[in-house]
Amino acid sequence: MSEQFDLFINGNWVSADETIEVLNKYTQDIYATVSKAGEKEVDQAIDSAEKAYKSTKLSAYERYKILKQVSELLQENKEEFANSIVKEAGKPLKQARTEVDRATQTFELSAEEAKRISGHGVPVEAAPGSENRMAFTIRVPVGVVGAISPFNFPLNLVAHKIGPAIAAGNAVVLKPASATPTTALRMARLFQEAGLPAGLLNVVAGSGSVIGKQMQQDKRISVYTFTGSAEVGLKLKQNTGLNKLILELGNNSPVIVDKEADIEKAAANVAQKSFAFAGQVCISVQRVYVHESIQDSFQQKLLQAIKELNVGDPNDKNTDVGPMISEDEAKRAEDWVNEAVENGAKVVVGGKREGTVYYPTVLTDVQKDMRVVCDEIFAPVLCTIPFHDIDTCIEDVNESPYGLQGGIFTKNLDTAFYVAKRVEVGGMMINDSSQYRVDLMPYGGVKNSGWGKEGPKYSIEEMTEERLIVLNLEE
Numbered sequence: 001m002s003e004q005f006d007l008f009i010n011g012n013w014v015s016a017d018e019t020i021e022v023l024n025k026y027t028q029d030i031y032a033t034v035s036k037a038g039e040k041e042v043d044q045a046i047d048s049a050e051k052a053y054k055s056t057k058l059s060a061y062e063r064y065k066i067l068k069q070v071s072e073l074l075q076e077n078k079e080e081f082a083n084s085i086v087k088e089a090g091k092p093l094k095q096a097r098t099e100v101d102r103a104t105q106t107f108e109l110s111a112e113e114a115k116r117i118s119g120h121g122v123p124v125e126a127a128p129g130s131e132n133r134m135a136f137t138i139r140v141p142v143g144v145v146g147a148i149s150p151f152n153f154p155l156n157l158v159a160h161k162i163g164p165a166i167a168a169g170n171a172v173v174l175k176p177a178s179a180t181p182t183t184a185l186r187m188a189r190l191f192q193e194a195g196l197p198a199g200l201l202n203v204v205a206g207s208g209s210v211i212g213k214q215m216q217q218d219k220r221i222s223v224y225t226f227t228g229s230a231e232v233g234l235k236l237k238q239n240t241g242l243n244k245l246i247l248e249l250g251n252n253s254p255v256i257v258d259k260e261a262d263i264e265k266a267a268a269n270v271a272q273k274s275f276a277f278a279g280q281v282c283i284s285v286q287r288v289y290v291h292e293s294i295q296d297s298f299q300q301k302l303l304q305a306i307k308e309l310n311v312g313d314p315n316d317k318n319t320d321v322g323p324m325i326s327e328d329e330a331k332r333a334e335d336w337v338n339e340a341v342e343n344g345a346k347v348v349v350g351g352k353r354e355g356t357v358y359y360p361t362v363l364t365d366v367q368k369d370m371r372v373v374c375d376e377i378f379a380p381v382l383c384t385i386p387f388h389d390i391d392t393c394i395e396d397v398n399e400s401p402y403g404l405q406g407g408i409f410t411k412n413l414d415t416a417f418y419v420a421k422r423v424e425v426g427g428m429m430i431n432d433s434s435q436y437r438v439d440l441m442p443y444g445g446v447k448n449s450g451w452g453k454e455g456p457k458y459s460i461e462e463m464t465e466e467r468l469i470v471l472n473l474e475e
Ligand SMILES: NC(=O)C1=CN([C@@H]2O[C@H](COP(=O)(O)OP(=O)(O)OC[C@H]3O[C@@H](n4cnc5c(N)ncnc54)[C@H](O)[C@@H]3O)[C@@H](O)[C@H]2O)C=CC1
Pocket: 148, 149, 150, 151, 152, 153, 157, 175, 176, 177, 178, 206, 207, 208, 209, 210, 211, 212, 213, 227, 228, 229, 230, 232, 233, 235, 236, 248, 249, 250, 251, 281, 282, 376, 378, 404
């Protein structure tokens, strides 16, 4: 029996004429039906957000209490949310539970940051002629935030938009990914239970291109925050005019395994961080550059670690690698691998698809211009690339159009910092892979990986405006 969800607009559950069928990504059964927002519902959501922002002024402490309660309610309902993520995203149960724990953190951090929003003093009196003036800044909410989120973290990446937006005193219109909308709608129920005033949060499911365009053309929205592919991010950038746009986009994450690395540790970490959630994580390891002197040893340990990964039903608590978001996406990954093999690459493990499941795959003998190397594959596919000297390796790493996060394994700190200062990324992990993130850290990339930083403290800075106030004390 599939569940039915309506849209969350102005504190009410609103049904629409059309619906979206949300599939269980492993069984391909219909898991839920969700009302599909049309132009009327999106307009209602934006109108509700604007009216609520103008009429409801929650204190910082009230915002803190609501967000704290949402964090607690989330933890109390952990299994419901984990199950929702397993079913609609196909995420293995243990990783879905981890996502709920992280979103609990994200909302708790947002609650705490709600009490720390402030400006700073400005010593204008130090300027000649301003001896009798005082100045300081304050941070004010931007108003209505338009948020669009991706399928792969249907809870935590939504939390990273809603939490800071509410903490900062804004109202929000959220459009979750069409493949995974129900988790965000469940989250809206928690805000309702926590007493968030009507209209401050609105969730509209539906076509990204249609709703996205309508949101972008609506002047009542002050800031857009988008997480998704670079392709869509570019479209948004071209249509957003002068409104602030926060873009968290794609990556083809590099990891360097230096000749002085702990090979065992590097192999185990790369195996885990290349294939979690079937590689559908934007900081999933996709390119691993291995010093030629340790290539055989690293590869042997990497393949051993991959052999221990459990592939299959995401409902099984032992599963490490479940299905991809759709059979089309799994076929795309298969096509990219086959194209690489036709051009000389070798599959040392994997290269096999069963419906929506694509098995953990490692390629060697790849070339820079292969899509498995230079594009974002967003699948359980890893390319191992030997290197001779670190400078050439850094050049190859930086050839990517992306720059979100990278990693290097080495016991030589001089090498680590030499590399960290030269790679073009938003975050560089030493003795960890690219796929490291805790929710309080500043997170965001350079180049085609977007701009702006997420993490509640940093998102709040993006979702508020700093206003200067100068006091003239002259008699
Ligand atoms: N940098 C980061 O923090 C993250 C980046 N991503 C990236 O997201 C992608 C995978 O997620 P997907 O949901 O497949 O991305 P996507 O770009 O296909 O969709 C993302 C969201 O945008 C909406 N959308 C689609 N077309 C749109 C348009 N023309 N205008 C406005 N909205 C539109 C979709 O409905 C969805 O809600 C990968 O590229 C991945 O790297 C995913 C997670 C985190």
